[in-house]
Amino acid sequence: MLGPSYSCKECREEETFHHKSCAKLPLGLPHHPLHPLHPLILFDEYNSEVNKEFSNCNVCKEYCGEYCYFCYRCNFKLHIKCGSLAPTTEAPEVHHHPLTFFWKLITFTCDLCGKEDKGMPYVCNPCGFGIHTRCANFPRRLKVVQHNHPLNLIHSLELHQSNSQLCQLCFLKVGSKCDFAAHLDCAMSRGNMEDINLLELKEEESAESKSMLENVDSKLDQSVDSEICKVIKTIVREDGTKIATKIKHFSHEHDLKLTDEVPNNKICDRCVRAILTPSFYRCVHCSFFLHISCTKLPSIKQHPLHQHPLTLTYHKYFFCIVCGQWCNGLRYFCQRCYFELDVQCSLASNTLTHACHEHHFYLSTANYNQKCSICGSELYRVFHCTTCEFVLDFKCTTLPQSAWYNQHEHPFTLCYTPEDDSGEYYCDICEKERDSKQWFYYCADCNFPAHSECILGEFPNKKN
Incomplete structure (x- = not known):
């Protein structure tokens, strides 16, 4: 407010x-x-x-x-x-004549947002210009989370199809002459609009504000953070690089030591993903394991999915609002509005390449639900392919490429196409039929296919 x-x-x-x-x-x-x-x-x-x-x-x-x-x-x-609608309104930034409220329901196309609708618009009698009543009240300038600079409102008469591009929020087509353009509804949605008061942004301060907004990520996302991981002991390799061999992580009570052994069926206790690298941290007092990468997470992160800075915390049980799954371990948390983000979802950027698809994906934060092409779930935060309308939700996007299952001697690999052309596909764990269009996990050494749910459980980001 x-x-x-x-x-x-x-x-x-x-x-x-x-x-x-x-x-x-x-x-x-x-x-x-x-x-x-x-x-x-x-x-x-x-x-x-x-x-x-x-x-x-x-x-x-x-x-x-x-x-x-x-x-x-x-x-x-x-x-x-x-x-409370005024009979007439002055909107010089939108139109050069006063606009009069039309007190009858009519079908019209809004000249500001370009949408056809049935309602009671504000109209200009001399030239036939008409806009939604809600569009007449839109702010002329606002800030969205995904872009560093304030956005200025322009109406559809200024758009040119020759310069047609994509809305940088939902990634559907919008015509614009600007480098960054967004639909009105997308920019005004609660999840996209930045929670700042642009009325206090003075023209003479614009250069300073621009610099501040562009540098916010570099100030917040630091790779070395003593609050998260305290280095107790280091060694220097022959090439001069320093390696931390003993650390204290904020989420565990004991000191952790660097281990250089080949892991087998080990899971990181903080990101709930398989440990596949030969080097990782382990606790000598209890069965606690930690990826090296998890020790380098920044304590504070500015993420394009949320308008406030997020703090890294540990929680035994939480619900990630982005992928819609129950999780445990490390999370990014907003104390101000109780926004919770799983670590795997926090690592996703605005653009994405995925082995399942030949084209690039873009982070789409539309103000309506979009259906995932793989699992069929409907969420408004997804990854969208603008070439062929292929959509991935965060749950499918963040599925681990490799995973362990119980005491199976080999790791399983995520597969996107059937292992053969037999036409009959079953899970070797539950022995139920598999949908050939669904992703699955496969051990090539043992010719062992399985449902992703059978390998990872119902919630992949939650340790059983």
């Missing part, structure tokens, strides 16, 4: 806040043009005993929220935004 607001001191723990403009709403609208027959009363849906059915506005069809204007005689509901 930006700008002045009112709050209740007695209900502070419940975070009861109201915009200053909302607190000054009239209690009644006796003769509103959208419902002139009966008076409309300001109505609290959450606390009222009169009508317990939460519903949408009869005009804009959007959810009314906690408060709306309500007619007790005919059950007519009006969104407070629709009830």
Whole structure:
């Protein structure tokens, strides 16, 4: 919530806040043009005993929220935004003439966002320009998490198909002359919009702000972090490189020693992935194992999936909001809004190449769910191929390329196509049929195929 607001001191723990403009709403609208027959009363849906059915506005069809204007005689509901619409509005940054609200439902194409819709737009009578009421209230400048600079609002008349490119948030086509462009809905979504007050950004400070935004990752993502891993003992190799042979990791009570042995069926206790390299850390007091790479994770990380800095913590049981899975071990956590991100998901970047597909993937954070082409799950944070519309969710993207299973002597490799052309495929663990289109794990030495769920369990990022 930006700008002045009112709050209740007695209900502070419940975070009861109201915009200053909302607190000054009239209690009644006796003769509103959208419902002139009966008076409309300001109505609290959450606390009222009169009508317990939460519903949408009869005009804009959007959810009314906690408060709306309500007619007790005919059950007519009006969104407070629709009830407060000005008859005319000045929008010089969007259009050079005053815009008048059209009080009847019509089908039109918004000249700002380019979408066809049925509703009551703001229109310009002299030249036929028309936009959604919600588009008329969009901020003219905002900041998104995935881009370093503030974005300026332009309307669809300025777009040129010859310069058509992709929205850098959802990666669907949008025409623009800019290097970075985004759909209005994508930029305004809660997960994409940066939580900063751009009203305080002065023109003379723009150069300084630009430098600060561009350097935020380099300041936060440091490869050496004494808060995460304290080096107790090191050795110097012949080439002059220093190797930490004894460390203290913040997530474990005992000291860890570097081991140079060939691992067999060992799992890292903090990222829950197989240890396949000959060097790793282990505890001499208990059965605790740790990847070398897990000791080099930064304590604070600015990630394109979240608008606040994330802190590395250890938790026995948590839910990653990005891949939709229960996990344990290391996580990146936002104390401010309780956002939890698994380490594997945190390592994903904006662009991705994957062995399952010939084209590049791009991180897509649309404001609607997109269906994964492999497992069929629907999430709004996915990786999207712009060439052939192939989609991967984070669960499939972060599946380990190699994994151990119980006491099997060889590691299993993730496979994307059937091992032969027999047409009949079964899992050698559960002995049930496998879908030839689904990924599976395979031991080539033993000709041993298995479901990914049978190898990793229901949640790959959770240690059993």
